Amino acid sequence: MMRYLIILFVLFLPIQSQALTAQEIVKKSQKAFLYQGKDFKARVLMKLITKSGRERIREMTMLRKNYGTSGGEQKYFIYFFKPADVRDMTFMVYKYPGRDDDRWLFIPAINMVKRIAARDKTSSFVGSDFTYEDISGRDLEDDIHTLIKEEKLGGRECHVIKSRPKAGDVNYSYKLSWIDKENFLPLKEKFYDLKGDLMKVFTADRFGEIKGYPTVVERTMKNIRSGHRTEVTFLKTDYNTGIPDRLFSERFLKRPPKKWIK
Amino acid sequence: MLKISSYLFLAILSVHNIVSADEISVNGFIQGNYSANLNRPNPDGSDFKWAEEKMQLKISADKEPFYLFIKTDLSYEHIDEKSDLELREGYIDYLADNWDLRLGRQVITWGTGDLVFINDIFPKDYEAFFSGRPMEYLKKGSDAVKIGMYPAFASAELVIIPFFEHDNFPSKRRFRMFDPMRGVTDRYKEEPSTKFENTGIALRVYRNIAGFDTSLYFYRGFFRQESMQPDSVSAPTRLTLFYPRLSVYGASLQSRAFDGIVSFEAGFYDSRQDRHGTDPMIPNQSTRFLTGYQKQIWEDFTLGLQYYALYMNDYYQYEKNLPAGFPKEKEWQDIFTVRLTHLFMHQTLKFSFFSFWSFSDEDYMLIPEVKYNFTDHLWAASGINIFGGGEEWTRFGSLDRNDNLYVQMRYEF
Secondary structure, three states: HHHHHHHHHHHHHHHOOOOHHHHHEEEHHHHHHHHHEEEEEEEEEEEEOOOOOOOEEEEEEEEEEEEOOOOOOOEEEEEEEEEEOOOOOEEEEOOOOOOOOEEEEEHHHOOOEEOOOOOOOOOOOOOOOEEEEHHHHHOHHHHEEEEEEEEEOOEEEEEEEEEEOOOOOOOEEEEEEEEEEEOOOOOEEEEEOOOOEEEEEEEEEEEEEEOOOOEEEEEEEOOOOOOOOOEEEEEEEOOOOOOHHHOOOOOHHHHHOOHHHH | OOOOHHHHHHHHHHHHHHHHHOOEEEEEEHHHEEEOOOOOOOOOOOOOOEEEEEEEEEEEEEOEEEEEEEEEEEEEEEOOEEEEEEEEEEEEEOOOEEEEOOOOOOOOOOOOOOOOOOOOOOOEEEEHHOOOOOHHEEEEOOOEEEEEOOOOOOEEEEEEEOOOOOEOOOOOOOOOOOOOOOOOEEEEOOOOOOOOOHOOOEOOOOOEEEEEEEEEEEEEEEEOOOOOOOOOOOOOOEEEOOOOOOOOEEEEEEEEEOOEEEEEEEEEEEOOOOOOOOOOOOOOEEEEEEEEEEEEEEEEEEEEEHHHHHHHEOOHHHHHHHOOOOOOOOOOOEEEEEEEEEOOOOOOOOEEEEEEOOOOOOOOEEEEEEEEEEEOOOEEEEEEEEEEOOOEEEEEEEEHHEEEEEEEEEEEO
């Protein structure tokens, strides 16, 4: 009996302890960071801070719904509270893996829904240090991922992954990510420019557990060259709120229901 | 057609609900807006096309299923030295599960065009646009009922417009322009009266088909630009300015393509009072096309291109009946537009350039503009409206001596 148990143990041991590949780590991280829950809702407060400390505020409600598995299609609905000149604007994104997003912007001053041509890869989101891709993620297949080391960061065991874009579609040459071994959230990301110099740094500053999902509720992206940084705080974060499909439509873009944006 | 009693019923119901509204919000801005002539003073002697301070208040009250919105402008205009209180928008929404209703003064924008309109047949203020006022003042409100319907297979907006509202064109006091009947000063304006058969109807049915935002449009009402009817063509002494009957049938498509956004729009203008093109004072029937492309060239830099063409039907009849001495329009008229936008400094500084160019009329309008957001509440913009080319009666050529430099400053709260 004991012998069988040992054999069983030996049989399962390699599987249990077999190291995850870099690709698998990034995939798990993507799921934990960008695809958690069926849907997601948060009041997002962005502070754009110059080197000299001048602040500008962007405040919005962000709703996200997943369609399919992690890495699959998603829809975003964003309603702006601040600044005053974009108040009541809404923004909708249909995000597709492997191709460009569809985006619509509603301009309340002329009651017009406008389609927006924009590229994710390098475009700044509302003037912040985050690109669209930093907010909504990058396709797993767009980079070659390598596990370069494992180390502790702020007391947490991390995988350190190097992700090098396959095509020159972004303005950085590679990215190093410190991914928490336990919950797979990215704790830090360092972006290096084409000359190999450090360009911008992402840090996850505070965590919360919402409906059992570990969540980064405060984060910062800092531009090393300009000294400009953007601090993001998620308030009223929630998951699995039952966002209906029909919310992601022109009708509700023009007239966002209070229930979903407040 | 909804009856007055149901309007009243809704209004009373809404007011009752709004007294206990869940949320009342008040926003708005204080604005200074000035536009100086660069060529010559206005015909009325002023050096300014526009000089105004204004305060706008936006009040909204929400108590589902009702929503009340009021946007009102209190302004002082220096050229005419007059103050004004204007209701820009004021409506009540009723929201049901798969339909909704908006009653009152409302701004509606349809179609895919960027400053070029085919199926957006709602009233506009071109004088505001040419005078360097902020873009939103190009659109005028319609006093209307809009019913939105959202069954599963498509969505629709039906707009019923009992009160006619004309487009506002540059006035002869502020703008130096061509007038084919300059000598006739006895002019009489005749607007469609508010009665059942004059009620404007506009319908848009839309849905996404294979990634294309697709819309069909229908309009039955009047042209919003006036036509002139002289009492006698050979020796006119009196002009009647009126708005001929019009129906429009149109469609538009918009989709992501070629690394950008591509759009197509078309419309057939059925000029119901001149279906054979024999009356030279009323626009002939016409077919209009618009195609557009916009693309982000690099970060924070976008390019927008449009080509618009108008084909005048029954051109032979138009030519045959046009009185001698009248400027002759072309059978094919077109406009090519370019928009360039570049954002800097975390999208707080914007350089933009918009141009209209007509190949058929050889005239143009250029609008270079710079806008800066000093803080989250305060922005300023300045630009130039430059007109030229063509003949003295063509769209932009006629405004040749009206170039102006404008400044807009706004504090939003």
